[in-house]
Amino acid sequence: MNVRTGAVVGGLLLAAAIAGVATSQQPTAPPNAATQVGLTPSREEAADLARAQQDPLTTRFHRQLEQDKGLAGLGAQVAAATAPVLGPPDVGLLHAATFYNGDRHYMLVIEDAGRVIEIYGSAKAFQSPVAGAGVQAAPAVARPAAAGRLAAARVQDPTDRAQAQARARGLSDIRPEKTEYGVDVAFRRFGALYNVSFICETQGAGCTEADAIAFAAGLVLLNGGGA
């Protein structure tokens, strides 16, 4: 066997060995592992997103962000996000914010008045292969008409009132949760899933479910929707 033939044979043997090993050692995902799925906005959610993109107040806020040199870095990160980014319409808070961009998800973190506020949004979700597993649907509540905002203001309980006002602003599936460290509120908007966490030094004023829901309801779209 000459050198060239030997080299060919050696290469073929190596390739065959690798193929054999690779075939026998391919890891398989456990059968009950959750998988990721993209979230698709409903027609109503897509229409809400289009309205939000054209909202004059939002447009004016975007212009303010563009003109603020201190927010140029944040602006570029938000523009690159692949999920609709919601953030507070408060330039002061945004100056103190840190933005984390991920695959179809993001987190905006703000430290404010003894609280850490985490605003998380995702255009994808985990789905269980197990029948019946997963989160229970929040009770369905009809979105009130424009006059419903006035009705919402008349609700006495602060948490219920905040929920009614949030629904009037377009949030759905609103789920407030007291936590070991503060309060969370999860909701759906523009076809994406969101969670706002208030991590508080102390429970009480500024760290109630009503506070978190009101904060979530006041968030505005900071990017074009992340499509």
Add this chain to the structure above:
Amino acid sequence: MRRLAAVAALMSLTACSPSGCSQPTPEKGGPPPANGPVAETPLETPPTAPTPVDWPHEAGGALHPGSGSGASDPTLWAAGMRFPIEQAPAYANSQVYGYGGFAAPGPGGQCDDRNYSYPWRDNFCETRSWTNGMCPAGKGHQGQDIRPATCEKKAHWAVAAESGRITSIGSYTVTLLGDSGRIYRYLHLDMAGVNALFPTPASRNVERGQHIGKVSADFGGNATTIHLHFEIKAPVASGGGGAVTFVPTYSSLVDSYGRLLNGAA
């Protein structure tokens, strides 16, 4: 041509799995196999795979008796995650219903040997006033409490469950946003040590398995036992809807601990 035929024969042998090729071995004294005579050199017996190490652990959802109704969902919500304490052994059991806890079964402190022993028990959904949509009662413990190997503060490392960023450090909370989009929270670590590890924003990118702090009992000035409270929050799609919610951690912890015990953390 004879050389090429020999090469082809060698290739067919290497493409077989390590457990051997599916060629019949003739019984002693029997006829040779149809595809040729058996090689004279005795085949090596492949080493048997080591028996996987297991440890006593109750099923998911089987909470300490009298401590509430657990979530029996067997879904692996964080498949492939790293067990969040660096080294075994570790003991997943109740802080409240264990010895030294508020609802302890009898006399004994938190360092009682019975707390530092198997079996594991799930405590996600254990009775609490906090909302938890994954629990049968609609409320309950939002994570899993885990004791480290010994009853000592600041002696055992907690590690990143997956690669990502430490997005916030509170007075007793550390939030890790995983690259997958899962949110992991670690409570009661030694927070001075955590802040020393991550002094700047640039330092907060972490790799799976990286140290993030030592298990302790920090609770913003309140008293608690030495343990890691570990929780996972994730966007979950369900029946056309969905929510970002606390997910049952026990199955993922069992899966990851088993890999840790078997050297495949």
